[in-house]
Amino acid sequence: MITAQAVAYSKYGEPKDVLFTHKYEIDDDNVPSDSIVVKTLGSPVNPSDINQVQGVYPSRPELTKELGTSEPAAVGGNEGLFEVIKVGSGVSQFKVGDWCVPTSVNFGTWRTHALCASEKMTKLNNPTQSKNAGKKHSLTVDQGATISVNPLTALLMLTHYVKLQPGKDWVVQNGANSAVGKFVSQIAKILGINLIGVVRDRDNLQALVDELQQEYGADKVITEEQNELRDFSNEVKSWVKETGGDVKLALNCVGGKNATALARKLGQDGLMLTYGGMSFQPVIIPTAVHIFKNVTSSGFWVTALLKNDPELKKRSLDQIVEWYENGQLKVAKSNEVKFDGSDLAKVYTDAVANSKQGKQLIVY
Ligand code: NDP
Structure with missing residues (x-):
């Protein structure tokens, strides 16, 4: 019998107010025939995990x-690496x-162990398997535990969405020092796409x-102030002119004035993809940019995207693993916190509180 611990919530609210540790037994001597028992190697705290606990994530x-809580409850976390x-x-x-x-998402990865149907998990090479397959590198816990959301989002x-010409075209992104942003700049480099990070x-x-x-391969890095300065656009135009391409894609995870200025950097028929709203401000595209440059926002x-396309997920995951195993991709470094066997909910609520200082990863 395994005594497992999970970080659960039975009502929505601020993580420090609603998360609690739930202990439950897993009978590992009587595993159902279609199931597996896994132990957690690592699971991160992502912004969307916090929004889920707050009840504001769709x-x-x-x-x-299911886990024997007195009230109906869910386990926090969506990403994690298991053995x-x-x-x-x-x-x-x-x-x-x-x-x-x-x-899939919503597995509840903030826990020490899980018993689940085998189809709920997707296999990745462990270090011995990578070595035996002759790979240059094997996945680290950090890489595996954070593989499902941010690298796939960036890729x-x-x-x-947009056909980008290697060596010529440009992508501009804000939140360039976010975990997603660091994957975007590295993958852009691998694909030969020029990148401006804000x-x-x-x-x-x-x-x-x-x-x-x-470390992460961004071609140019500018500040929010430079991004918003009309005069600075000439500098950007000169970079783009030099490569003979265009700024075809803008990636926005901030919103507000920052996003408006990002949209202004796009060339004819450019696309701005909004994937986050860290400033909590709306996205406003200048009218002239919409009409005369036919810039679209989506x-x-x-x-x-991946819910109804498991094939695309598999292909994308395989690509990320291959780049990690080739040593072409670096993980966006997390702040690792080792679970010491004490109160698991406290470990995650502290990690939530510290997540403004960078990505937090709980390792077991
Ligand atoms: P991280 O926690 O690694 O980084 C957060 C980033 O947001 C940092 O660059 C931080 O910059 C910046 N930021 C925070 N507050 C503000 C602000 N008020 N104005 C400008 N920048 C700000 O985040 P992730 O990489 O995990 O996620 C980044 C975003 O992407 C989140 O919004 C997340 O929800 C979203 N996301 C969306 C996905 C999707 O499918 N739509 C998938 C994955 C992530 P600083 O260092 O200056 O604080």
Whole structure:
């Protein structure tokens, strides 16, 4: 019998007010034939996880009494890396020691262990399997635990909507130092697409610019102030002229004036994809940009895009794994917090509170 712990909530609200630790037993000697038992290796705190607990995210897990809570509850978290520790007699696609990630969102990854139907998990190579397959690198816990949302978002936004000419065309993005932003600049580099990243000004700006350019492959990094300055557009135009392409895609996770200025950087028939709203301000596209440049604005939601297209998810996941295994892609570094066996809900509420200082990853 395994005593598992999960970070659950039975009502919506601020994570510190509603998250609680729930302990429950998993009978690992009697695993249903179609099921597996997994232990968690790592799970992050993403902005959408927090919004789910707050009850303001459109996709949410159902509240149930499945884990034996006194009130219907859900377990927090959507992403995570797991190791298979028991396999039901009818399961052929997993064996003990395999690594896996949830096949779909709303799995509830903030927990120590889970018992689930095998189809709820998708296998990834563990380090021994990568080594045996002759791969240059194997996945790290950080890479595996954060593979399902941010790298896929970056890859799909760059490849699924606009045809970009390598060496010539440009993408402009705000929130360039976010985890998604760091994947966007690296994948743009791999694909040969030029990239301008917008970040908020700060005391140690140059260190951030150096990091984004040298470690994550951004071509140009500018501040929000430069982004919003009309005169600075000439500088951008000269960069674009040099490569002979155009700014065809803008990726917006901020909104407000920042997004408006981003849209102004787009060339004829450019597309702005909005995938986040970190400033909580609306997106306003200048009228002239709409009419005379035919710039369009659209939303991007990885959950909706991949929900009905498991093939696209599989292909995208395989591509990210291949880049990690080749050493072409670096994980956007997280702040790792080791679960010490104490109160799991406290570990995640602290991580939520610290998430403004960078991505938090709980490792087990
Ligand atoms: P991170 O926690 O890694 O980064 C957050 C980013 O937001 C940082 O760059 C931060 O910059 C910036 N930011 C925060 N507040 C503001 C503000 N008021 N004005 C300008 N910038 C701000 O986030 P993720 O990479 O995990 O996610 C980034 C966004 O992408 C989120 O909105 C998330 O919900 C969204 N997302 C959407 C997906 C989709 O399918 N639609 C999928 C994945 C993510 P600073 O360092 O200056 O604080």
